[in-house]
Amino acid sequence: FFKGRRFFMSDSDKEIDDILKEIKENKNKLTQNDSHKTEFKLEVNDDNKIENDSPQQANPLDNQENTVDETVDKEDVKPEQETSYNEQNEGAHTEDDDVHFDITESQQDDINSDDSQEDDVDDDSGSAEELADDKDEYFSEYTEEEMDDDVPNGKKKKIIIAVVAVIAVIAVALGVYFGMFYNKSAEPETTTESTTAQQTTEPVAKIVNPLTGEEGYDETALTQRPVAVVVENEYSTAAVKPQWGISQADIVLEGESEFSTRMLMFWADYNKVPDQVGPTRSARPPFIRFSQLFDAVFIHAGLSHTAGGYVGADTVFENENIDHINLLSLSESGDYFGRDYSRTKVVEHTGYLKGKNVAKLLEERKIDTTLNQDKFTSLSFNDYSKKLSDIPAVQVNFVWSSRCPKNALFIYDSAKGKYTTTDFDSKFGKSDVEFENVILLLDKTEYVVKQNYKGSGNSETYCNYELSGGKGLICSNGTALEILWGVTDGKLWMRDESGNDISLNPGKSYIGYGSSNNGGSYSLANDVLSSTKTKN
Incomplete structure (x- = not known):
C-alpha cells in the first residue's frame, strides 16, 4: 500500500x-x-x-x-x-x-x-x-x-x-x-481577531448651565426658559444694597436708567431662584429687549408707560408679545411677592420676589416655559479657565455715560481667579459677588424726555438703547480682550477683532451695558488697551 x-x-x-x-x-x-x-x-x-x-x-x-x-x-x-x-x-x-x-x-x-x-x-x-x-x-x-x-x-x-x-x-x-x-x-492560516473590541471611551456629554458653562446642572432644566428679574441699583440709596439674590444670579446685567442704573438678574433654571430677590423695580424697554436675547420670562414690579414721543414698556410688552409677570398685580401677602421694611420705609425700595415659588407662579399664569432655541443665545464656554490674551486686567473701570453719575470698579482676585467689587455693598452688608467674566458692552443710546411725568407737570428722561452692537471688552482670568459684539436674528454674538467667536470661561458673568455715543468707556489700570474710551 x-x-x-x-x-x-x-x-x-x-x-x-x-x-x-x-x-x-x-x-x-x-x-x-x-x-x-x-x-x-x-x-x-x-x-x-x-x-x-x-x-x-x-x-x-x-x-x-x-x-x-x-x-x-x-x-x-x-x-x-x-x-x-x-x-x-x-x-x-x-x-x-x-x-x-x-x-x-x-x-x-x-x-x-x-x-x-x-x-x-x-x-x-x-x-x-x-x-x-x-x-x-x-x-x-x-x-x-x-x-x-x-x-x-x-x-x-x-x-x-x-x-x-x-x-x-x-x-x-x-x-x-x-x-x-x-x-x-x-488549512489556510487564519488570523484571529481579538474578541475584545477595543473600547473607545466616548466622552460623556457634560450637562452644564447654559448661562455659566458650569457642570452639575439639572438636565431637565435644559429645555426650560430662563427668567430675568428687574432689580434696582440707586447709587445714592444705601437701603437698596446689597441687592437680595445678586450673588446667586447666573448673569447680572447693569444698564443706565433714570438717575442711576438698573439691573437684570438671570437664572437659567427657574427652580434655583433664591428665596428673596430684589428690590424689584419697574420695566424699561431696553431691559425687556435684552432679556429676549435669551428667551427669558420677564419679571418686574411696575412698568413705564407710553406718552408723547416716548414708547414705554407697556407698548413693548403688547407689540412684541413678551411673556412677563408684573409683581405689583399680585398680593403682597401672597406666595409670590412681598415687601421687606428692615432697611427703609420707602415703599419703592422694599419689594421682592419670592423666588422659591417661581415655578408655581409660571404654571399659575399659564406661561409656556419650553425653551425656544431659535430665540436663545447659546453662549460658548471653555472646558476650563484660560487666559484671553497677554493683556493683564487686574483693575477694570467702567463708565456708563457722561450723564450717569455712577461708575464701576472691578478688582481681580488672583487667589480666587475671580473679579470682585464693592459697588453693591453698603452699611447693610456686603454683596459677596464674584464674577469669572466681566463683559463690558458699548451701544448707541438715545435720551427721550417724557413730559408731565405721572401728572406732576415735571418731565422724566429715559435712556433707550438701540441694541445695535459695537465695541466691547471681556476680562477673565486676569486678562483682557477687546471684542466686537452685535445681534443677529435675535441672538447675541461676540467676536474678537479677527472675527472669531468668543468662548467664555465657566462661571458667573457681569455685563456692563454702557453708551458708545454718550461718553461711555472702559479702561484698565495699566492703560494698555488700544482704545480705552469711546465718546460721542
Missing part, C-alpha cells in the same frame, strides 16, 4: 511504525479468531450502493467521511492512481512543510511481509463476476484477484472478514492520521 508513495508530514518515522504494527496486530487477531463467524452479505442495489444484510451493529466507521478508494494490495495500484494521489498530496504541500520522507527499508519489509500473507490467501481466487452470477451478490470493494470461488464457505467468510477488517483498520488509521496532519497543514 505504501510502496512508491511519498508523504509530506511533519512528525518522525516512528509514528508510521506504530500505525503499521497496529494494522498487523488487528489483522492477525481477526484472521485467527474462529469464534467470530458472523455471516453477512454485501449486496449491490440499483444505485450501485453496497447493502449489508448482516445483523446491524454499531459501526465506528459509519460517521467517517473518509472513503477508501484504493485496494489493499500495493501491487494493484495503477500508475495513473499513484500520479493522482501524489498530485493531490503535493497540492496540499505548502511552503511551510519543510520535512518529507520515504518509507524506510524496515517499514517496507513489514509491508512486503503483509503482502505475502495476503498473496497466500488469494492464489486460488476466482472471478467476482462469476460469484455474482451464481449467488446474485458480489463484493464491489475488491478486484477479481481478491475473490476466491474455490475456498470453502467458512474459510471464505473468515478471509472476507479479515480483509474487510484490515481495510477498515487501514481506513480508520489513515483517516485519523491524515485528518490530523494533512488537514492541519492544508
Whole structure:
C-alpha cells in the first residue's frame, strides 16, 4: 500500500511504525479468531450502493467521511492512481512543510511481509463476476484477484472478514492520521481577531448651565426658559444694597436708567431662584429687549408707560408679545411677592420676589416655559479657565455715560481667579459677588424726555438703547480682550477683532451695558488697551 508513495508530514518515522504494527496486530487477531463467524452479505442495489444484510451493529466507521478508494494490495495500484494521489498530496504541500520522507527499508519489509500473507490467501481466487452470477451478490470493494470461488464457505467468510477488517483498520488509521496532519497543514492560516473590541471611551456629554458653562446642572432644566428679574441699583440709596439674590444670579446685567442704573438678574433654571430677590423695580424697554436675547420670562414690579414721543414698556410688552409677570398685580401677602421694611420705609425700595415659588407662579399664569432655541443665545464656554490674551486686567473701570453719575470698579482676585467689587455693598452688608467674566458692552443710546411725568407737570428722561452692537471688552482670568459684539436674528454674538467667536470661561458673568455715543468707556489700570474710551 505504501510502496512508491511519498508523504509530506511533519512528525518522525516512528509514528508510521506504530500505525503499521497496529494494522498487523488487528489483522492477525481477526484472521485467527474462529469464534467470530458472523455471516453477512454485501449486496449491490440499483444505485450501485453496497447493502449489508448482516445483523446491524454499531459501526465506528459509519460517521467517517473518509472513503477508501484504493485496494489493499500495493501491487494493484495503477500508475495513473499513484500520479493522482501524489498530485493531490503535493497540492496540499505548502511552503511551510519543510520535512518529507520515504518509507524506510524496515517499514517496507513489514509491508512486503503483509503482502505475502495476503498473496497466500488469494492464489486460488476466482472471478467476482462469476460469484455474482451464481449467488446474485458480489463484493464491489475488491478486484477479481481478491475473490476466491474455490475456498470453502467458512474459510471464505473468515478471509472476507479479515480483509474487510484490515481495510477498515487501514481506513480508520489513515483517516485519523491524515485528518490530523494533512488537514492541519492544508488549512489556510487564519488570523484571529481579538474578541475584545477595543473600547473607545466616548466622552460623556457634560450637562452644564447654559448661562455659566458650569457642570452639575439639572438636565431637565435644559429645555426650560430662563427668567430675568428687574432689580434696582440707586447709587445714592444705601437701603437698596446689597441687592437680595445678586450673588446667586447666573448673569447680572447693569444698564443706565433714570438717575442711576438698573439691573437684570438671570437664572437659567427657574427652580434655583433664591428665596428673596430684589428690590424689584419697574420695566424699561431696553431691559425687556435684552432679556429676549435669551428667551427669558420677564419679571418686574411696575412698568413705564407710553406718552408723547416716548414708547414705554407697556407698548413693548403688547407689540412684541413678551411673556412677563408684573409683581405689583399680585398680593403682597401672597406666595409670590412681598415687601421687606428692615432697611427703609420707602415703599419703592422694599419689594421682592419670592423666588422659591417661581415655578408655581409660571404654571399659575399659564406661561409656556419650553425653551425656544431659535430665540436663545447659546453662549460658548471653555472646558476650563484660560487666559484671553497677554493683556493683564487686574483693575477694570467702567463708565456708563457722561450723564450717569455712577461708575464701576472691578478688582481681580488672583487667589480666587475671580473679579470682585464693592459697588453693591453698603452699611447693610456686603454683596459677596464674584464674577469669572466681566463683559463690558458699548451701544448707541438715545435720551427721550417724557413730559408731565405721572401728572406732576415735571418731565422724566429715559435712556433707550438701540441694541445695535459695537465695541466691547471681556476680562477673565486676569486678562483682557477687546471684542466686537452685535445681534443677529435675535441672538447675541461676540467676536474678537479677527472675527472669531468668543468662548467664555465657566462661571458667573457681569455685563456692563454702557453708551458708545454718550461718553461711555472702559479702561484698565495699566492703560494698555488700544482704545480705552469711546465718546460721542
